Amino acid sequence: MSLRTPLFALSLAALAGPALAEEVNVYSSRQPELVQPLFDAFTAETGIAVNVAHVDKGLVERLSSEGDRSPADLVMTVDIAKLSQVVEAGVTQPVSSEVLAANIPAEFRDPGNQWFGLTTRARIVYASKERVADGEVTTYEDLADPKWQGRICTRPGTHDYNLGLMAAMIEHHGAEYAKKWATGLRANLARKPEGNDRAQVKSIWAGECDISLGNTYYMGAMLSDPEQVEWANSVRIVYPVFEGDGTHMNVSGVAMTKSAPNHDAALKLMEFLSSDEAQKIYAGLNHEFPVKPGVARSEVVASWGEFTPDSLNLMDVAKSRPEALKLMEEVNFDG
Structure with missing residues (x-):
């Protein structure tokens, strides 16, 4: 398993068990504890490792400077403005997926399929x-x-x-x-x-x-x-x-980078994040509203x-x- 930069070294060192054949690299502005359970569930289901670099500020600038050499496959962030900014900077690519189209209502997706809402x-x-x-x-x-x-x-x-x-x-x-x-x-x-x-x-x-x-x-x-x-x-x-x-209302969401060295594995992760299982994890752990119709809010959130x-x-x-x-x-x- 090799990466073009050492950004994910800590995440890689923390992975337990035998080396996994596939991986996805994520730049995330979300707090690690809010997203790690989702990635753990994805790895358990697919065998695909997820390496995360927490990027709180300068996400667009970082992707722009890395260009085609960026190791990042996906960006995960909060707020429609930030999602729009990564698209406008030209550092993402459109994604065609029947799964995403079926799971995520149109109002929570970029019209050009550049970003996809995951929670509201x-x-x-x-x-x-x-x-x-x-x-x-x-x-x-x-x-x-x-x-x-x-x-x-x-x-x-x-x-x-x-x-x-x-x-x-x-x-x-x-x-x-x-x-x-x-x-x-x-x-x-x-x-x-x-x-x-x-x-x-x-x-x-x-x-x-x-x-x-x-x-x-x-x-x-x-x-x-x-x-x-x-x-x-x-x-x-x-x-x-x-x-x-x-x-x-506002959203948290995900977009695929323009470079995406692990395109197919990254798409699998995007689709997983829109699934019933992941949406339930979001609802229960993060106390957010699922975007997928039919997935219930947590009991605590419903009480509000x-x-x-x-x-x-x-x-x-x-x-x-x-x-x-x-x-x-x-x-x-x-x-």
Whole structure:
């Protein structure tokens, strides 16, 4: 088993048992513990080894600099903007697969078959059980209302998750409205935007704010962590909607690189990730929503209630991301 760079040396050394004839090399921005069980299940089923390099930043730049010599077969990342960026950079290739087409609905696939969604997540509100009444949070637009002054916490506005929400606001209402909304939201913050989504829930638990923006799956992560379960139990999940539409959604996904030295094995992994088995692993381990129709959410995720997803096309959200970043910087959201 040979690779053109030593990037996967640690992963290779960790592989137990006899050498495997086939392999797939993955660049992943996802935390290793979130994806390794999927790869272990794939290897157990197919005998194909999966070597992973965790690339949190500079994914596009790395693939571009490596060019045709890149050892990577697949990229796995979160957020429609990041998926779109790797496609626009010309470092991926289209994939034709009846399995992927059957398992993944069209709204979670690139029209040119360059990227494929694997899970979805909702950008929701965590609300204090003690200080926020049922029905008090209704829409995203309402978060700019002065009634929330000093009551909201969030991670930086220039983070991909919040830029996705801002881009969706632009698509729904236009740039001028979105800028006013961001200005109003900023005026309602209890403190400077900082930390991750879980840190915002900790702030609610500590009484520093009453509501925060966050992704759904962090609730599952907190409930699984003895140090954070108390934070999780201090809040409830609320699914706000855009006026006249639904709750903002985003995806995690996979794309095949342009070089893909192990094309056939990589395609097998992509198809496996869309299968019932892998989708159930995602649902149970990562607390995300499966993209494959008919695969149930985990019991924990189902307990958070039902909601109506926003009808916006994810490619439209990605298209407005640059404008979203520009507006967030203009209002000095993180200042």
